Amino acid sequence: MSVLDSRNSGRSVASRVPLLGWIVNFLVRSSERGSLPKIIYGAVTEMTVVAVLIMLALYIWVFPDGSSTDDIVYFFTTYRGYVKAAMLFAAFLFVLLLCISGAIAGRLFSLDSSPGHRVSWIGFGSDIAVMTIFAMITGITASVNLLAGQVSADIVHALHVVSFTSAFILGGLWIPFLVSFILISVRSREFPIWLNWFAVCTVILNGFSLFACLTLSGPFNGQNGLLALGGATVGPIPFLFFVSAHIFLQEVSEKAVKVKADLGMVQQAV
Incomplete structure (x- = not known):
């Protein structure tokens, strides 16, 4: 295909998708003004706060602990429809988590300077193990709801x-991923310092879930404990959101500038 054909193809795409030009211009202008990070991080912060508050509210007022048979049966019989909806949502959520995991893994691998990229491979294995066990737990919960x-x-x-x-095992399994992120980030200076410290805090908060194997009630129980279950919510969810936002900002800004330049070439060729 000739250069002129490529330009005509680009013009055709732009005409069929008029919103594309507006999105590109908006991203480029926001990036040039330095307001794009504020917009993205602001939106991510709002979504994170809402998600975390909803989960904590469920732990406090809805979820039963593991000590009472009657409370557990009452929960599943009373909220059966909501649990089914949550399980369907979780099925689609895993697709999003895999995309986020792949994006983070790809970025860490490209930045990893260790022999054989071993640090990033360890982190990737840790992340996959966590998602596999999380998927199994979700499947068992869906079965309990039906039974x-x-x-x-x-x-x-x-x-x-x-x-x-x-x-409870997830508290330990995700530590290698977080440590690999911190090591690669510090060496490459790819991610902001505050995100590295957030990863350190996430190691601690997520580590509380390890105590879930010790009790069926109280703050460290794995069914609704604010430390065991809440720590695994307050740490990992915001961390994944903010890492994704950082990667999104970098990739979209670069691609938006490139697409803007391509569209400019198409207009000059007309």
Whole structure:
């Protein structure tokens, strides 16, 4: 294809998608003014705060701990429809998590200067292990929701405790990923310092979930404990959101400038 053909193709695409030019111009202008990071981080912060507050509210007022069979059965029989909706949402959420994981892994791998990229490989393995176990826990929870009222209360109680308490291992499994992120980020200076410190805090907060294997009630239980379950929410969710925002800002800014230049060439050729 000749250069002129490529330009005509670009013009055709731009005419079919008029919104493209507006989006590109908006991103470029915002990037040039330095307001794009403020817009993106502001939006991410709002989404993160809302998500975390919703989850903490569920832990405090809705989710039962692991000590009472009656409370657990009541939860699943009362909120069965909501749990089904949450399970369907989780199925689509895993697709998003895989995209985020791939984007972070790709960036860390390209920046990793260790022999054989071993640091980034360790982090990637840690992340995949966490998502695999998280998916299994989600599947067990969906099964418990369907079985509640169909089998004995003791079976529902046991399966629920098994699924949520099993999440304690995630507190340790994700540490290699976070450490690899910190090491690569510090060496390459790719990510802002505040994000590195956020990763350190996430190691601590997520580590609280390790105590879920010790108790069925109180702040360290894995069913609704504000430290065991809440720590694994307050740390990882904002961290993933902000890392994704940083990568998005870098990639979109670069691509927006390139597309803007290409569109300019198309207009000159007309």
